[in-house]
Amino acid sequence: MHRCPMTASASWKVGPLAEASGLTVRTLHHWDAIGLLSPSQRSQGGHREYTEGDLVRLYHVLALRSLGLGLDTIAACLDAGVDPTRLVRDHTAGVEASLAALETLRERLVRLGDALAAGRAPSADALLDALKAIGGTGPEAEHTLRRHLDADQIQALRTRAAALGPAMHYLLEVEWPELYRRADRLRAAGTPPTDRKVRRLVARMDELSVLFTGGDAGISAGVRDAWHDDPAAMAADPGAPADDWRELADYLSRARQSPA
Known part of the structure; x- marks a missing residue:
């Protein structure tokens, strides 16, 4: 250094x-x-x-x-506060997963190279193995929406979250609640829901919703119901009065309905 x-x-x-x-x-x-x-x-x-x-x-x-997070998400996570021990663990897991994927890819490419060097055409299975080794999946993650979604919908959310790997925690459990806290500060300060800052927060919330629901209207409705019924828990702020969060939900709804 x-x-x-x-x-x-x-x-x-x-x-x-x-x-x-x-x-x-x-x-x-x-x-x-x-x-x-x-x-x-x-x-x-x-x-x-x-x-x-x-x-x-x-x-x-x-x-x-x-972990694949964008700068806006990173800023939100740092503002909200991240657990440094967890972050190092997630970073390490990501590096180890990358190393394992690269080692698997290396082994399969070596086999392809050996076959070509011996004058043999590689088999279709060998080629498919090499292609599969280029991809990768992350660990599954869970969240609490069981009262509002059926088993298939929960599984769909888990599948999408698992594909994000460790980034899921920072997007869903850190950034998303931080976006709601920022919006609530604007509401408490008397900022109109039509303000550009509020609309920008709403747009990012909706981006995250699509990311996790895949645009499925039923799942999206279930997520909205969860926020309405238990907003404090969904925002990772169990001490917050429920009425305040419902006022925030109405505030955000007005922001979504305002003309562009």
Whole structure:
């Protein structure tokens, strides 16, 4: 790790940090501009520098990105707070799964290469094995919607969530509740539901809904019913008054109905 020689404590200017982390200076500048990762101190000469705390946040950003999450989702997860132990475990699991998939692919490609080197045409089964090894699936994940969805619908949700692997936790259990909390802060501040900020939150909520339901109208209705009946539990905030969350649901409904 490149340390900035201008300060007594460990700190990094943007160039050395980009080199050490394998990122570009342009990427770090962009993340600074959008508020995802900003240098938190200045040197005696007035230069902005990254601290060790910033490096921890940088690791969180990169680990979440490795799970396939977008920058908006990562920002929401960091604002909501992520369990660092779980994040390292999920990151490790993702790396191990990638290594296992690559090893399987390597073995099958070696067999294909051996067959070709011996002048034999590879069999259809060998080719299909190699193609299957290029894909991958993640572990299953569960959530609590049993009162509103039947067994087939629950299984459909599980299948879609499983395909997301560890990213499912951060999308469903971290980002989604954080989006609702942000919307509730806007509602409490008196922001009209037609405001662009509210509509943008609603659009992302609806994107996540489609991601997990596959656009199935019945499943989507069940999810909405779950939010209406037990919004505090769905938002991972069991201490929140149910009436407040129902007011938020009405607020979001008005945002969805407002003209573009």
